[in-house]
Structure formats: structure tokens, C-alpha cells
Amino acid sequence: MTKLLRQNVNLIDGNWAPAASGETIDVINPADGSIVGRVPKSGTDETRQAIEAAAKAFETFRHTSAQERADMLMALYDAIRANVDELAHILTSEQGKPISEARGEIGLSAAYIRWFAEEARRVYGDIVPSPFKHRKLLVNKEPIGVCAAITPWNFPSSMLSRKVGPAIAAGCAVVIKPASQTPFSGLAWGVLAEKAGIPEGVVNVVTGSAREIGRELTANPKVRKITFTGSTEVGKTLMAQSAMTVKKVSMELGGNAPFIVFADADIDKAVEAAVVAKYRNSGQTCVCTNRFFVEDGIYDQLVDKLAQRTRALKVGPGIEAGVELGPLIDLDAVEKIESLIADALDRGASLVAGGGRHASGGTFFEPTVLSGVTTEMKISREEIFGPVSAVHRFSGEDKVVRMANDTPYGLAAYFFTRDLGRAFRVADALNFGMVGVNEGFITTEVAPFGGVKESGVGSEGGRQGIEEYLVTKYVSLGGLG
Numbered sequence: 001m002t003k004l005l006r007q008n009v010n011l012i013d014g015n016w017a018p019a020a021s022g023e024t025i026d027v028i029n030p031a032d033g034s035i036v037g038r039v040p041k042s043g044t045d046e047t048r049q050a051i052e053a054a055a056k057a058f059e060t061f062r063h064t065s066a067q068e069r070a071d072m073l074m075a076l077y078d079a080i081r082a083n084v085d086e087l088a089h090i091l092t093s094e095q096g097k098p099i100s101e102a103r104g105e106i107g108l109s110a111a112y113i114r115w116f117a118e119e120a121r122r123v124y125g126d127i128v129p130s131p132f133k134h135r136k137l138l139v140n141k142e143p144i145g146v147c148a149a150i151t152p153w154n155f156p157s158s159m160l161s162r163k164v165g166p167a168i169a170a171g172c173a174v175v176i177k178p179a180s181q182t183p184f185s186g187l188a189w190g191v192l193a194e195k196a197g198i199p200e201g202v203v204n205v206v207t208g209s210a211r212e213i214g215r216e217l218t219a220n221p222k223v224r225k226i227t228f229t230g231s232t233e234v235g236k237t238l239m240a241q242s243a244m245t246v247k248k249v250s251m252e253l254g255g256n257a258p259f260i261v262f263a264d265a266d267i268d269k270a271v272e273a274a275v276v277a278k279y280r281n282s283g284q285t286c287v288c289t290n291r292f293f294v295e296d297g298i299y300d301q302l303v304d305k306l307a308q309r310t311r312a313l314k315v316g317p318g319i320e321a322g323v324e325l326g327p328l329i330d331l332d333a334v335e336k337i338e339s340l341i342a343d344a345l346d347r348g349a350s351l352v353a354g355g356g357r358h359a360s361g362g363t364f365f366e367p368t369v370l371s372g373v374t375t376e377m378k379i380s381r382e383e384i385f386g387p388v389s390a391v392h393r394f395s396g397e398d399k400v401v402r403m404a405n406d407t408p409y410g411l412a413a414y415f416f417t418r419d420l421g422r423a424f425r426v427a428d429a430l431n432f433g434m435v436g437v438n439e440g441f442i443t444t445e446v447a448p449f450g451g452v453k454e455s456g457v458g459s460e461g462g463r464q465g466i467e468e469y470l471v472t473k474y475v476s477l478g479g480l481g
């Protein structure tokens with residue numbers, strides 16, 4: 001019988017089992033507050049078992065050929081593509097995003113797996129010209145070992161594809177800790193791995209206490225790599241804990257993305273891109289626009305058009321056709337946004353559109369536009385993670401670059417201009433890991449995804465992505481004379 005993708009127990013060493021304690025965690029549908037299901041509330045013991053299974057599997061899996069690993073990943077790609085609708089419905093039921101966005105995320109997940117299937121066969125070493133007679137100097141690339149992948153609730157499938165894909169391509173084994181809000185998307189990857197013929201123990205999935213699981217993953221010396229997507233605060237904690245065993249880390253953390261519109265820009269195109277860059281996943285993305293900067297000459301016009309476009313967005317349960325904005329993940333997210341809006345209004349900002357909880361109730365929130373925002377307001381300093389456009393006014397290229405860079409974060413930035421010289425100047429001057437010029441959506445599996453400063457360490461995607469799962473070994477081969 002074909003195993004359903006939706007599982008409610010851990011996958012450890014090829015076995016599906018509940019937590020030893022029998023305790024579970026309720027998974028809530030943010031659209032209506034109903035219980036989607038329950039998953040194990042696992043802790044240290046289950047995590048240690050998963051690590052042991054991964055370490056044992058790694059000793060064999062590391063010796064598979066690049067072609068074998070590429071074939072496994074292509075089988076995984078096929079399994080994802082064959083189950084897009086089921087995976088998308090699982091995602092929407094626990095995360096809330098519109099079903100069309102969920103399908104898009106599953107499609108991107110498959111694209112990352114296919115990319116790393118191709119990259120598995122392109123892990124090259126070097127032969128270094130030797131300064132010594134009768135000696136060859138070889139530089140080899142080897143899999144780093146057991147990898148721990150800790151993923152967030154906002155993109156619970158595609159974040160896994162960017163971690164599991166390169167890990168398997170490199171020859172590593174993984175222990176996955178999905179977010180407790182969206183564990184079913186993570187557990188589905190265990191089933192997909194089985195369908196793809198990936199050996200037992202190479203992919204393990206454990207749900208439960210973030211504190212206990214994270215502590216064991218970072219402390220256990222058999223784990224040689226931690227890859228995490230989430231908040232900067234948690235990322236710093238994981239880095240500090242990982243330092244005790246000197247693990248390699250990849251961190252994709254918080255952002256404070258600027259979206260700059262110069263007076264010479266195509267305003268209509270900028271507005272459409274702004275909607276994508278701000279309101280996708282109801283603003284709950286790390287690369288979401290956090291601060292809009294609009295030049296004096298077009299400020300009123302752009303704010304008006306953005307407000308009109310924002311008011312037209314359809315809000316509702318993600319499963320309904322035509323919905324463009326689903327609910328926020330929980331009530332805490334709603335209250336945070338309300339606090340940021342209240343602070344901005346108290347400090348002189350103006351409400352142009354939205355501004356409050358949606359008539360649908362629950363955690364639905366109106367897509368919002370604020371004008372007259374200044375850098376002193378909390379909404380300019382903190383990551384919003386919600387459907388609120390905070391629009392600043394600026395005058396002068398140098399000034400807006402300084403304003404955009406005035407943040408400890410450095411993940412993504414966007415700007416619009418028709419001036420070719422300015423396009424290169426500003427792209428060079430922005431201190432961010434990714435820059436979109438005249439584009440509001442820039443994520444793709446073929447390019448590196450990552451930030452600078454407090455937005456993270458390392459890259460995911462592109463040819464750079466697999467390097468995060470490899471170590472370099474130098475071999476000096478003598479006695480050849």
C-alpha cells in the first residue's frame with residue numbers, strides 16, 4: 001500500500017515511531033483555529049537516536065558515487081512533482097498561505113532538488129602544481145558528515161529543499177527538525193525520501209521541543225554541520241552552542257529589506273513588484289520589503305497607486321480560489337503588527353489603507369499602507385513580518401543608500417530606476433547579500449541565496465550551495481620519483 005505523505009510520527013533510521021513519552025503537539029490551522037493533527041513532542045533521546053542513525057548511515061552513504069546520488073535526487077524530484085497537489089494542501093492547511101503560493105513553493109522545492117542532482121556530479125577538486133620534485137599535490141572535496149537542518153514555518157518545504165538537496169548531493173546524512181507550527185510538511189519529506197530510494201538513516205525527521213532538540217543537535221559531536229533558517233536571535237544562540245564542538249554553520253536569518261523607487265522608475269512596474277515583494281505569504285518572508293523609500297517627485301503618486309492595488313487584494317482562507325493573502329501564523333504575529341502600526345501613527349505616520357484586523361476574524365489582517373514613515377519609528381527598525389507597507393520619502397541617491405544600509409541586517413534589497421549608471425552604482429553600494437534591480441522577486445535555485453551582517457552566514461542555492469556541505473582535504477603524494 002502506498003504510504004500517505006501526511007505522517008504524524010518521527011522518522012528515525014527508516015522507522016516511523018511516536019515520541020517515547022507518547023506526548024504530542026497540536027498543529028493549528030491558522031485560517032480557522034482548528035486542529036490539523038498532532039505530532040510527537042520529542043526531545044533529547046529521540047534526537048540522539050536520529051543522530052546515531054545518521055552517523056551510521058553516513059559511513060556507507062559517503063562512499064556512493066556522485067551518479068548514484070544524482071539519480072536518487074532525480075527520483076526525489078520526480079516524487080515531489082508527482083505529489084504537488086497533496087504537498088500543497090498539507091502546506092496550506094498548517095501554514096495558511098494561498099494554495100496557489102503553496103503550489104509555487106512545492107514547485108520551487110522540486111527545482112532545488114533537480115539543481116542539486118545536477119551539482120552532485122560537479123564537485124571538483126584540484127591538482128596543484130608542486131614545488132617539490134616527485135610529488136603530486138591533490139585537493140579533494142569530501143562530505144562534511146552528519147548535518148542538522150532546522151527549518152522555519154513560513155516556507156516549510158522549500159527551506160528543506162535548499163538543505164536536504166545539497167546535503168545528499170554531497171554525500172551527507174541529515175537530521176531534520178521542522179518548525180512545530182508546520183511539521184507535516186517536514187514529515188512528508190521523510191516519505192518522499194523513501195519513495196526516492198534514499199537509504200534508511202540518511203534522512204531522519206524529528207518533531208518536538210525546539211529547545212531540547214536544538215541543544216542536542218548543537219552539542220552532539222557527531223553532528224558536523226548546522227543549517228538553520230529563522231530569526232537572528234535564535235541563529236545567534238545556535239551559533240554560540242555550536243561553537244563548543246566547532247561545527248560548520250549556515251545561517252539564513254532576519255532581514256530589513258529596503259525597496260527604493262527613484263523618480264525615473266517605471267512606477268506601474270514598481271508598484272506591481274512592490275505587491276509581490278511585500279504581500280507574498282502575507283508579508284511573512286525573510287526577504288519581504290520592510291521599508292519603502294520613494295523619491296520626492298513621485299512620492300504621492302506611488303503611494304496612491306500602491307494603496308489602490310493593496311485595497312484590491314483578496315484576503316481569506318488559503319484554500320479558497322482567488323485568495324491572495326491568507327492569515328498570519330498566530331495571534332502573536334497580529335499583535336506585533338498592531339503594536340508597530342500604533343507606534344508609527346503616534347510618531348506622525350498616516351494610515352492610507354488597511355490598518356486593522358480583517359473582517360474575516362481570527363489572525364487575518366488587512367493589507368496596510370502607511371505614509372510619512374521615518375527612520376525613528378519602530379516599524380523602520382524591526383522586521384515587520386506582516387502585510388504592512390511602511391513608506392518613507394527621500395531626496396538624493398547618496399542619502400537613500402545611507403538610509404537603506406542603516407540596519408544591522410543585510411539579506412535582500414530592491415530598487416527601481418531606468419538609469420543604467422545608477423543601477424550599477426546603487427547595486428554596488430547596497431550592503432546586502434542579494435539585490436533586485438527592477439525586480440521584486442529574485443529567488444531562484446540557480447543563484448546563491450544568503451545575507452551579510454546579522455542576516456546570516458553562507459549561501460543556499462547556486463553552485464555555492466553545495467560547498468556548505470563539503471570539506472577540503474589536501475593530499476601530498478610523494479615517492480613518485
